[in-house]
Each structure stands twice: as C-alpha cells, then as structure tokens.
Amino acid sequence: MALAATRAAQLTTTGLESLGWTDAEAAQVAAHAHVARVFAVHRSDIEVRGPQGLDRIDRATAGGLDGVAVGDWLELTDGGGVARILERRNAITRKAAGEHVHRQVLSANVDRLLIVTSCNQEFSLRRLERYLVLACDCDVTPEIVLTKADLTDQVAGYADQAASLLAGVPVHAVDARSAEQVGALVASLRLGETLALIGSSGVGKSTLGNAIGAPNLETGAIRKLDDKGRHTTTVRAMFPLPSGALLIDNPGIRELQLTDCERGISRVFADVLSLAERCQFQDCQHGAEPGCAVREAIADGRLPARRLESLQDLRTEQARNAEILESKRQRARDIGHKYRKLNWSKRAKRGQ
Ligand SMILES: Nc1nc2c(ncn2[C@@H]2O[C@H](COP(=O)(O)OP(=O)(O)OP(=O)(O)O)[C@@H](O)[C@H]2O)c(=O)[nH]1
Ligand SMILES: [Zn+2]
Numbered sequence: 122m123a124l125a126a127t128r129a130a131q132l133t134t135t136g137l138e139s140l141g142w143t144d145a146e147a148a149q150v151a152a153h154a155h156v157a158r159v160f161a162v163h164r165s166d167i168e169v170r171g172p173q174g175l176d177r178i179d180r181a182t183a184g185g186l187d188g189v190a191v192g193d194w195l196e197l198t199d200g201g202g203v204a205r206i207l208e209r210r211n212a213i214t215r216k217a218a219g220e221h222v223h224r225q226v227l228s229a230n231v232d233r234l235l236i237v238t239s240c241n242q243e244f245s246l247r248r249l250e251r252y253l254v255l256a257c258d259c260d261v262t263p264e265i266v267l268t269k270a271d272l273t274d275q276v277a278g279y280a281d282q283a284a285s286l287l288a289g290v291p292v293h294a295v296d297a298r299s300a301e302q303v304g305a306l307v308a309s310l311r312l313g314e315t316l317a318l319i320g321s322s323g324v325g326k327s328t329l330g331n332a333i334g335a336p337n338l339e340t341g342a343i344r345k346l347d348d349k350g351r352h353t354t355t356v357r358a359m360f361p362l363p364s365g366a367l368l369i370d371n372p373g374i375r376e377l378q379l380t381d382c383e384r385g386i387s388r389v390f391a392d393v394l395s396l397a398e399r400c401q402f403q404d405c406q407h408g409a410e411p412g413c414a415v416r417e418a419i420a421d422g423r424l425p426a427r428r429l430e431s432l433q434d435l436r437t438e439q440a441r442n443a444e445i446l447e448s449k450r451q452r453a454r455d456i457g458h459k460y461r462k463l464n465w466s467k468r469a470k471r472g473q
Pocket of ligand 1: 272323326329
C-alpha cells in the first residue's frame, strides 16, 4: 500500500521539523497522528514525505484530493488513507476569474517568497509591485532577487529602485548561475524553512534554485520546447536543499492579474494611503481637489508620482476584474435558474 511506510511512522518532531512542521500544524492534530507533507502534485498521484521518507499517494484511491497544493500537510488515517489536508498557515494563491470564483493555490505554508526578476528589460517596478501585493495579501514575507546582475553595470540602481517599493524588503542581486554569488542567500536559510520562487518565465528561477542546491531543476538553456515552442516549468514540486530548507519551484507566470487584493494593496501602498488620510476631502481622487496631501507630497518630491499612478491602476484593474467576475457569476446564476425552471416544468408535466 502506498502509505505503508508513512503509516508505520510515529510523529517525531525531529523528523518533521526538517520537513517544515511548526506549532501551527502541531496544534491541529493529536500527538500520535500520522502526517506527511506534499512534495509534488501530479495529475494522478501526489508525492509526500513523512518521517519515514518519500511515498506516493494515488489520487483516485485518496478521493481526488481536490485543491491539494505543494507544501500542504496531510493527516493520514490508520488505514493508510488521507484523513484531511491540514489548515494552511498561508497559501500563495492566484485568483482566476472563471465561472465561479476560482482560487488557484500555487503553494502552501510558505515562509519566504522570493520574487525573482532580472536586471534587464524584464525589470519592471509595476510588476514587482504586483508580486509584492500578492505576497502581502497572502501573508507571506516577500524578498526580491535580482538575477542577471552580471549583465549590467547598473546593479545598485536596480537594487535601490526595488528596495524603494516596500519598507524593509530584502533585495539580493546575483548572477544566479554562480554558487558563490548566492552564498549570502544560502547562509540565511534555516532548517525546515519553506521558500517559494515566483516570477516571469525566463528570469532565472530554476537557475537560482540549482545554485542554492536544488537538484537538477530544468532551466531554459537545457529544457525541451513544448509544442508551442515555449520553455516552461510545468510540474510544481518542492525540493529539500543541502542547507535544510525546502524550495518550491513555481512555473513562470505570464501575467499576474490581481482581484480582491485590497489587504495586500494597503500594505504595499501604505505610503500613499497614509498621505491620503490627510487630504481635505475624504473621497479625494488626488486630482484637482484643493487640500490634496498626496499631490502636495508629489509636488515637493516626497512621493514619486508613479506610486500614485500604480495604486490607481491596480485599483482600476481590481474593479474591472471584480465586474467581470460578477457578470460571470450572474450568468452562472441565470443558467442555473433556467435549468431549475426547466426541470420544474418537466416534473409538473409528469405530475410529480
Ligand atoms: N547571464 C545570466 N543568465 C542567467 C541568469 N539566471 C538565469 N540565466 C539564464 O536565463 C535563462 C532562463 O533561466 P531559467 O532558470 O530557466 O528561468 P526560469 O525563471 O526558471 O524560467 P521558467 O521555468 O520558464 O519559469 C537560462 O538560459 C539561464 O542560464 C543570470 O543571473 N545571469
Ligand atoms: Zn488627495
């Protein structure tokens, strides 16, 4: 049976801590519960690690495990099945506007989110702000990694701009191919700490992962092309690093759309929002209104104008996505209503 090894294991904190077990998980299960962490999610099965090592769980046998994500903790039954997915400390989610509000969980129980971007034309403050909003909205501590530092002589400029986006956010600038250059990052990793990498395709996430010790992540340079000629990381998986930390390599994200991220926005744009509190009018749009503290700060150089533009763009985008979502929901409700009516009239004809 797939879970024999894990099932036989007792809950030993020593083994589990190296897998990222924390008090938050311990509080959810009995002292002798059998647990395992999800290391990879495939279509038909998932790979888990417990105190006894690696195991595979067949998804059909375990009841599908809908919504299971890399980084999740599972409580296992004595019979070798899956009792439940433990409540997550946090989850990096992408909110997709489908027929129903769909939250795609990219990774769960993450301690540090490394937002990867490169020191070339890919570098965009707007994009970085979006990722920071996502991280803050998901309650994950963000860090910024600037790769391809070897391709520019403007590294300090890139790093300063990135650091200006969120007070205290760590910024690491590296040639991601160099084990020596990622040394400081590696030295900061702790046993059982879960890292996730996020960023556009091709910025060097897999290269960075390899440099910090993940075994053989496929990088663009050696990867086969898919049928549309793109290089992409498709399987989501977590890897134990030599430092004792765990690394989740997410697939490259083409376009990050934000919906319903007001909490993240309020953290990343705290500078603009705290100024806005001092505007004369409560509903100030920071345009031509008198007594606008935001405009004043822009005029005397305390706030870069682009911060206000970014905030306004994100708000507009959120409102637009919320509208799209609402009209999709309404359509789904209408279809459901028509369907119920149809069933009702059929039943009425049958005299039921
Ligand atoms: N010069 C230089 N090249 C780099 C650096 N980091 C990554 N590269 C190269 O950039 C290309 C893309 O790197 P990947 O690591 O595959 O990028 P990725 O972000 O994992 O891409 P996806 O899996 O598609 O999301 C590869 O050819 C790397 O060798 C760097 O710091 N300097
Ligand atoms: Zn104002």
